[in-house]
Amino acid sequence: xxxxxxxxxxxxxxxxxxxxxxxxxxxxxxxxxxxxxxxxxxxxxxxxxxxxxxxxxxxxxxxxxxxxxxxxxxxxxxxxxxxxxxxxxxxxxxxxxxxxxxxxxxxxxxxxxxxxxxxxxxxxxxxxxxxxxxxxxxxxxxxxxxxxxxxxxxxxxxxxxxxxxxxxxxxxxxxxxxxxxxxxxxxxxxxxxxxxxxxxxxxxxxxxxxxxxxxxxxxxxxxxxxxxxxx
Amino acid sequence: xxxxxxxxxxxxxxxxxxxxxxxxxxxxxxxxxxxxxxxxxxxxxxxxxxxxxxxxxxxxxxxxxxxxxxxxxxxxxxxxxxxxxxxxxxxxxxxxxxxxxxxxxxxxxxxxxxxxxxxxxxxxxxxxxxxxxxxxxxxxxxxxxxxxxxxxxxxxxxxxxxxxxxxxxxxxxxxxxxxxxxxxxxxxxxxxxxxxxxxxxxxxxxxxxxxxxxxxxxxxxxxxxxxxxxxxxxxxxxxxxxxxxxxxxxxxxxxxxxxxxxxxxxxxxxxxxxxxxxxxxxxxxxxxx
Numbered sequence: 001x002x003x004x005x006x007x008x009x010x011x012x013x014x015x016x017x018x019x020x021x022x023x024x025x026x027x028x029x030x031x032x033x034x035x036x037x038x039x040x041x042x043x044x045x046x047x048x049x050x051x052x053x054x055x056x057x058x059x060x061x062x063x064x065x066x067x068x069x070x071x072x073x074x075x076x077x078x079x080x081x082x083x084x085x086x087x088x089x090x091x092x093x094x095x096x097x098x099x100x101x102x103x104x105x106x107x108x109x110x111x112x113x114x115x116x117x118x119x120x121x122x123x124x125x126x127x128x129x130x131x132x133x134x135x136x137x138x139x140x141x142x143x144x145x146x147x148x149x150x151x152x153x154x155x156x157x158x159x160x161x162x163x164x165x166x167x168x169x170x171x172x173x174x175x176x177x178x179x180x181x182x183x184x185x186x187x188x189x190x191x192x193x194x195x196x197x198x199x200x201x202x203x204x205x206x207x208x209x210x211x212x213x214x215x216x217x218x219x220x221x222x223x224x225x226x227x228x229x230x231x
Numbered sequence: 232x233x234x235x236x237x238x239x240x241x242x243x244x245x246x247x248x249x250x251x252x253x254x255x256x257x258x259x260x261x262x263x264x265x266x267x268x269x270x271x272x273x274x275x276x277x278x279x280x281x282x283x284x285x286x287x288x289x290x291x292x293x294x295x296x297x298x299x300x301x302x303x304x305x306x307x308x309x310x311x312x313x314x315x316x317x318x319x320x321x322x323x324x325x326x327x328x329x330x331x332x333x334x335x336x337x338x339x340x341x342x343x344x345x346x347x348x349x350x351x352x353x354x355x356x357x358x359x360x361x362x363x364x365x366x367x368x369x370x371x372x373x374x375x376x377x378x379x380x381x382x383x384x385x386x387x388x389x390x391x392x393x394x395x396x397x398x399x400x401x402x403x404x405x406x407x408x409x410x411x412x413x414x415x416x417x418x419x420x421x422x423x424x425x426x427x428x429x430x431x432x433x434x435x436x437x438x439x440x441x442x443x444x445x446x447x448x449x450x451x452x453x454x455x456x457x458x459x460x461x462x463x464x465x466x467x468x469x470x471x472x473x474x475x476x477x478x479x480x481x482x483x484x485x486x487x488x489x490x491x492x493x494x495x496x497x498x499x500x501x502x503x504x505x506x507x508x509x510x511x512x513x514x515x516x517x518x519x520x
Contacts, residue, residue, distance in 0.1 A: 003334045010331040011320045069318045076282050077335050078308035230285040 004079060004087035005094065011070070012061050019060075023053050023099070027106050031113040046115060048129040050103035054096035055137050058088060059144050059152060066148025072231045085145060085223045089215065092137065100126075127207045128195045134211045138218035146225035236260045236382050236414040237281070242290035244276055249438060251276050254290070256433045256443035258382075261411035263404060265425030265446070266418040267506060268435035269514050274418035275315070277435070278386045281416075282312055294382060308336055311375025315387040317367045321360035325353060325370055336378035344377035365396045372400065376407070383407065383415045389424050401428050422506035432506065436513055442486075446506075454488035455508055457481070458499035469494055473512030484512035 009016070030046055065071050074084055107115045143151035194203055237258040244251040251273045258264045266274045279285045281292050283299055292299040294306045319328050325348070333339045348355055351369040353362075362370065368388055375383055383404070389397045404415050405428050419425055425432060426446070433443035442449065456468060459480045465471065470487030484504060485491045492501060504512075 006334065007331040010327055011323060013327075014322065068320055070320050072284060072314065072318045075284055076307065076312045077332070078304040078306075079335070080303050083304075228286065231279070 001079075001083055001087045001090060004074075004077075004084060005091050007074075007077075008061055008087070008091055012064065015060070015064065016057065019053065019057060020102075023050075023102075024106070027103060028110065031107055031110055031115055033114070046103060046107070047100065047121075047125050048132070050099040051096045051129050051133050054099035055092055055133050057095050058092035059137070059140060061091075062088065062141075062144045063149040063152050066144075066150075071148065075231055081226050081229075082223045085226045086219065088141070088145065089219050089222070092141070096130075096133075123204065124195050124199060127204055127211070128191055130211050131194075131207050132191065134214045134218075138214040141218055142222040142225055145222045146229060234260050236295060237416060238291075238293040239277070239281070240291050240293075242277065242280055242292065243288045244280060244285065245288055249273070249276075251280075251438040254435070254438075254440050256440060258414050258416050258431065260414055261408050262430040263408055263415040263417060263428050264431040264433060265422075265429035265506075266416060266433050266435060267420065267422055267425060267510060269420060269510065272435040273438040274420075274435055275386050276438075278384055278416070278418055281384060282307070282310070308338075308378075309381045311378065311380030311383040313368065313371045313375050313383065313385040313388050315390060317359075317371040319359045319367075319370070322358055324356050324358055326355040328359060328370075329355075329374065332374060333378075338379040340377050340379055343379075344373060347373035347376060364391045365393060368392060368400075369396070372403075381413050383413065383417075385415065385417045387419055388417065389419055389421050397424065404428055420510075422510060426506050434509065434513065441513055449506075449509070450503060452488055453484065453486050453504050453509060454491055455502040455504040456483045456485060456491055456495065456499045457502060458483075458495070462498045463495060467494065472509075473515070475512070475515075484509060 026049070027046070030049075065074065075081065104117065104121060107113050107117050140152070140155050143155045145151070147154060193199055194207055235257040239257070240255045242251060242254040249271070254273070254277060256264075266277065268274050276285065280287050280290075281294065281299060283303060295309060297306050299306050323331075329344060333341070333344075347353075351366075351373055353366060353370055353373065359367065359370070372388070389400060392400065401424055404417070407413050408415060417425065417429070429446050431444065432446045432449055434441040453472075456463070457480065460476060463481055463483075465474050465481065465483060468474075468483050468485055469490035470485040472484045472486050474481060474483035476482075488501065491499075
């Protein structure tokens with residue numbers, strides 16, 4: 001699995017360096033101007049962005065592989081398809097971890113940083129960020145792994161269409177608006193609760209379990225889908 | 232007894248408008264087998280099934296005596312695979328591609344790889360996309376050879392190559408099997424290449440194996456019968472595989488040279504067919520030219 005991760009890092013070095021440069025620019029701006037942001041959860045937002053960059057990189061790499069038709073090369077290497085998928089998941093988490101460490105380091109070392117690190121490294125923020133991203137990427141990764149670049153497009157178009165349909169229904173069937181929006185509202189309230197002062201250690205353990213379970217399910221589905229993929 | 236490095240039996244794969252039907256053949260160790268057939272016959276499908284790049288619907292593939300699915304990593308570590316269009320990342324230099332792929336192979340031979348780069352005049356620091364098709368094929372071959380693969384699988388490797396490198400490649404493949412440990416399975420529709428180096432030939436047509444045998448045996452037992460239209464009745468030619476008629480008379484391919492000679496005697500003349508003749512008559516040869 002380590003060889004596969006190493007291969008991805010070598011093949012995508014330029015791409016990763018470009019993202020790193022863009023991320024550095026964004027973080028420097030954010031760290032310098034943090035006090036001007038009105039949102040009370042701004043350090044959490046910064047962490048969320050860092051995780052997002054890490055996780056989305058993996059989808060980008062997958063899509064690049066599909067576009068460059070190098071997936072045939074990966075699948076002809078001496079490793080099973082299950083290992084290939086497991087390596088993708090491991091790489092996603094590795095990149096998220098790297099993004100977390102990099103963001104923290106910049107926040108701690110840059111003299112103009114206005115972010116309070118003790119707030120930024122809040123376990124609640126981190127777990128809630130990971131939960132949100134896990135939900136998105138648990139769906140997106142199997143799509144990408146099964147359908148490649150087309151999968152990303154399908155996912156994005158699908159998400160847009162669902163959003164449009166929801167808006168359309170909410171607008172034209174006014175009575176249904178509250179029902180439609182209530183699950184989303186409940187989810188947002190739930191996340192705010194988990195990130196807020198009322199949540200306890202038990203809640204956080206449950207969040208961690210949910211993250212692990214979602215990842216395990218996504219990994220299992222992705223492996224089953226990738227085993228059926230033809231090149 | 233000669234042991235087989237690759238055994239394919241009862242392989243089936245269906246696509247819309249095409250089916251690979253019950254394909255069976257074996258590649259003995261220390262030999263070169265040519266997989267021939269017209270475009271769309273199923274050659275690439277067979278190679279992809281051996282590499283598990285596509286899923287089989289029935290049949291079995293054993294490489295080095297191991298099932299290619301159950302022992303996938305082990306089997307692939309001993310195969311050198313050269314694609315018809317090498318699919319390495321375009322923006323990466325050759326040396327970086329090598330550094331990413333070499334650790335996958337425990338038998339990786341770095342001095343050999345360096346030597347091959349020099350022999351093939353490959354610029355290690357150049358990006359893959361800047362290479363010509365021939366250079367790309369050379370690089371794919373260098374990678375396949377540098378991990379001391381026991382079975383080299385090549386899908387249409389000579390298509391689009393200039394004659395100089397084609398000759399060089401064929402020479403290298405012939406040299407490769409001299410130790411009698413390694414084998415090559417080489418798909419191509421350029422039959423002249425195979426005539427030069429193949430020990431065995433498997434002919435695929437419309438997804439089915441027409442024959443799989445030693446090349447010399449095929450070229451000895453098959454014969455091209457040429458006769459005047461009124462001298463020979465086509466339906467009376469034993470082992471008839473295909474024929475064409477034209478203003479110069481009848482040309483027919485038979486897989487039973489001895490019986491054809493006995494039956495037709497001096498009414499016809501007999502020529503040794505080339506693999507191209509065989510491919511033509513089986514694919515198309517059943518009517519007027």
